[in-house]
Amino acid sequence: MRQLCKGNVAIVKAAITAGCRSYYGYPITPASEIAEYAALLIPQVGGTFLQAESEVAAINMVYGASSAGQRVMTGSSGPGLSLMQEGISYLAGAELPAVVVDVVRGGPGLGNIAPEQSDYFAVVKGGGHGNYRNIVLAPASVQDMYELTILAFELADKYRNPAVILTDGFVGQMMEPLEIEEREVKQPEKPWAVKGTAETRKNLITSIQLSADQLELHVRHLEAKYKECEKNEARYETYMADDAEILLVGYGIVSRVLRSTVDIARQHGMKLGLFRPISLWPYPSKALADTAKKCSKVMVVELSTGQMLEDVKLALNGTKPVDFYSRVGGNVPSAEEVHAEIFARMEALV
Amino acid sequence: MSEYQVAQQKSPVFYDRYFRKDELQHQTHYCPGCGHGVAHKLIGEALAELGLQDRAIIVSPVGCSVFAYYYFDTGNVQAAHGRAPAVATALRRSNPESIVVSYQGDGDLAAIGTAEIIHAANRGENITVIFINNSIYGMTGGQMAPTTLIGQTSTTSPWGRRANNEGFPIHMAELLSALEAPVYIERVSLGDNKNILKARKAVRKALELQKQGAGFSMVEILSPCPTILKMDPVVARKFVNETLTKQFPLGVFRDRKPEITVVNPPQRSVAEVLGIKKETATAEEKAARKAFTHDVTMKIAGFGGQGVLLMGQLIAEMGMREHMEVSWLPSYGPEMRSGSAHCHVTLSHERIGSPLITKPQVLVAMNEISLRKFAPQMAQGGLILYNRDKVPEDFTLEGARVVCVPASEIADQIGSAKVANVVMLGALLEETECLPVETAWGVIKSFVKNEKLLAFNKEALEAGRKYVDEKVLVGACCQPDGCGY
Ligand SMILES: Cc1ncc(C[n+]2csc(CCOP(=O)(O)OP(=O)(O)O)c2C)c(N)n1
Numbered sequence: 001m002r003q004l005c006k007g008n009v010a011i012v013k014a015a016i017t018a019g020c021r022s023y024y025g026y027p028i029t030p031a032s033e034i035a036e037y038a039a040l041l042i043p044q045v046g047g048t049f050l051q052a053e054s055e056v057a058a059i060n061m062v063y064g065a066s067s068a069g070q071r072v073m074t075g076s077s078g079p080g081l082s083l084m085q086e087g088i089s090y091l092a093g094a095e096l097p098a099v100v101v102d103v104v105r106g107g108p109g110l111g112n113i114a115p116e117q118s119d120y121f122a123v124v125k126g127g128g129h130g131n132y133r134n135i136v137l138a139p140a141s142v143q144d145m146y147e148l149t150i151l152a153f154e155l156a157d158k159y160r161n162p163a164v165i166l167t168d169g170f171v172g173q174m175m176e177p178l179e180i181e182e183r184e185v186k187q188p189e190k191p192w193a194v195k196g197t198a199e200t201r202k203n204l205i206t207s208i209q210l211s212a213d214q215l216e217l218h219v220r221h222l223e224a225k226y227k228e229c230e231k232n233e234a235r236y237e238t239y240m241a242d243d244a245e246i247l248l249v250g251y252g253i254v255s256r257v258l259r260s261t262v263d264i265a266r267q268h269g270m271k272l273g274l275f276r277p278i279s280l281w282p283y284p285s286k287a288l289a290d291t292a293k294k295c296s297k298v299m300v301v302e303l304s305t306g307q308m309l310e311d312v313k314l315a316l317n318g319t320k321p322v323d324f325y326s327r328v329g330g331n332v333p334s335a336e337e338v339h340a341e342i343f344a345r346m347e348a349l350v
Numbered sequence: 351m352s353e354y355q356v357a358q359q360k361s362p363v364f365y366d367r368y369f370r371k372d373e374l375q376h377q378t379h380y381c382p383g384c385g386h387g388v389a390h391k392l393i394g395e396a397l398a399e400l401g402l403q404d405r406a407i408i409v410s411p412v413g414c415s416v417f418a419y420y421y422f423d424t425g426n427v428q429a430a431h432g433r434a435p436a437v438a439t440a441l442r443r444s445n446p447e448s449i450v451v452s453y454q455g456d457g458d459l460a461a462i463g464t465a466e467i468i469h470a471a472n473r474g475e476n477i478t479v480i481f482i483n484n485s486i487y488g489m490t491g492g493q494m495a496p497t498t499l500i501g502q503t504s505t506t507s508p509w510g511r512r513a514n515n516e517g518f519p520i521h522m523a524e525l526l527s528a529l530e531a532p533v534y535i536e537r538v539s540l541g542d543n544k545n546i547l548k549a550r551k552a553v554r555k556a557l558e559l560q561k562q563g564a565g566f567s568m569v570e571i572l573s574p575c576p577t578i579l580k581m582d583p584v585v586a587r588k589f590v591n592e593t594l595t596k597q598f599p600l601g602v603f604r605d606r607k608p609e610i611t612v613v614n615p616p617q618r619s620v621a622e623v624l625g626i627k628k629e630t631a632t633a634e635e636k637a638a639r640k641a642f643t644h645d646v647t648m649k650i651a652g653f654g655g656q657g658v659l660l661m662g663q664l665i666a667e668m669g670m671r672e673h674m675e676v677s678w679l680p681s682y683g684p685e686m687r688s689g690s691a692h693c694h695v696t697l698s699h700e701r702i703g704s705p706l707i708t709k710p711q712v713l714v715a716m717n718e719i720s721l722r723k724f725a726p727q728m729a730q731g732g733l734i735l736y737n738r739d740k741v742p743e744d745f746t747l748e749g750a751r752v753v754c755v756p757a758s759e760i761a762d763q764i765g766s767a768k769v770a771n772v773v774m775l776g777a778l779l780e781e782t783e784c785l786p787v788e789t790a791w792g793v794i795k796s797f798v799k800n801e802k803l804l805a806f807n808k809e810a811l812e813a814g815r816k817y818v819d820e821k822v823l824v825g826a827c828c829q830p831d832g833c834g835y
Pocket of ligand 1: 457
């Protein structure tokens, strides 16, 4: 069935569908509905919701719940995410699965509450300390919020690693029809969890490895796991990319805008196409390089001063010119605006 | 070994061998005379006596006791600096049968983790905190702790702790005892054997209370740190008993159960909570409905409180029930608090690209500010519905039609200013024919539960349609009176 649903609410519904019965969080606009709906819904299916005293406490509660074998989630936005970074590093170091949602708002500092994509570095490149990666998924619709959150729980468990839903104020606040059915979601056994039982008494959750050799061994183990994840989990979609002269690249809300830009441009006889990364880590580098092969130019559009841009350049490795257009501060470009910009830049070349 | 008579066994809660270092499998990493080893022993013995070994989870902190898990043959979780109470909170809530011990030093608990300990105590978490107060940072080599005494030197208080610079030593047992929820808080000392026996009892009592599910308990243990304090173990013990206890008096600070009224949320099935209902329409029925709807992009704007966001949601819901693709995007946050609000609504038979509408085909302007602000954005041939009987004298616009519908006035006549948005909805449906009016009524019925308000809504929807039918002339374009040619 379809129900009209807000992006942030879809995340909570997905969590419940995925069997998550533990939510620990702290309010922040524009992510607060996630905490509010988790508070309303999760206890009604027998789960735990707790408003922590800070994001620092919240992510450490997530660490505790994950240690205990629970599927667990928290949600926040920029300033709160900065506070969680230490905890996320501990989760990765201790190989604990968890889902963290970042509904990105404008920064740095208090910034504002309007949409930006400026947490890309912090989330995709790992804003915490040490050699680790987050699995990062970027929804662009309410349905995506639902599906990718369920996927995030699955991938987090599969790789025993934190997975982040990186979204923004627009996708979070937007309402769209959500196709939702009761579904069976399998949860893996977690024989490593610490549950306070005779069977799990031998278990230990820790991220400390005192000797250089021990820690190197551990970091290499994580590295191998991340390589495996890179091999299997890169996700993307394309729109009219086959014959595109200019390939637009954008994720999240921007990919929606760019889809409309492609339509407008094609009405004017300009062959644009779209490449939308769905997983930001692992980045679909190979697919992007392949898709870009036939085009003459790639243009990245981002709500940041050029963060994902670096991954696009790495993926293309100098094989194509990469142009960049950005809006920040909470301004989201319209499809017409991007189209006009591309047109103006082409004019400038003539 | 056979010539020895073993009078007291090692607690079975400890491993037989400690694998932290290959060469030191029978000894801990603690310095000679350190209090941590004694405190571990008290916990181990209490867990064994109470039969809690299988159920126990020790949360090791950051500090000298970071390696507690090498010794305790229990479930073990190592936590970030200061966060053990948060980790313990979730461990205990995830498995209510577990017995969770948050073991923390004074830097861990009383400095970096102050927020976590206070709030875990305040929530009455069913955990036991063992708080080792040695008045100094041990692991990092002797920096000042929040419990360091006035005048006591450390590597970061080279002239001794000065109240004018670092403030006074912090009293955690007293501080937490000011809260409602904790059931048991005692401060004990490891300064001599008599006190160690008292400490033993306190640790046991705290764990017993947790076993009963009584609530939050903490034992603050004044503990010697001879290496860092540069004292021999005997002097360090004496320092604890004679000097530390003067600043941190021993005793029971809390021993009572608070009155708690338990409120449990209702329990429902997953399908109920997710709002999942059976789908009835077939693909043919859905396709057939296409004839009654058409694509449109809209912006709906006005003052907060005029129901513009809700009006957008009603339209989006209608579109969805007519099997269209729809999107609704609100303005949000402080922008709304300043008094104005707007939303973008798209109805389409195709997958929707950008939900952000910059060239609306329809604008609903519930006030003059919105009319002036958004009218210049209109798509060629667009339609503006304006909440007045005429547009302002100086207002002109090319390329779009303005239909004036005094929705607020009509709503007032009906008897509820609240339904102005529904008057406008009626007008919009009549004018654009983008959706069937019966669908609107169906949606309103599922949104509005109050009978009286529902009656007002019905009247409003009709009034809006009728006004457009009767009062607005066909082909009306933008003239000050709102309906000239
Ligand atoms: C976020 C963070 N800051 C600082 C440290 C460094 N650090 C490790 S242990 C410690 C002090 C611990 O002192 P205390 O809690 O008194 O325990 P003790 O070592 O005396 O047993 C500090 C500051 C850290 N590990 N993490």
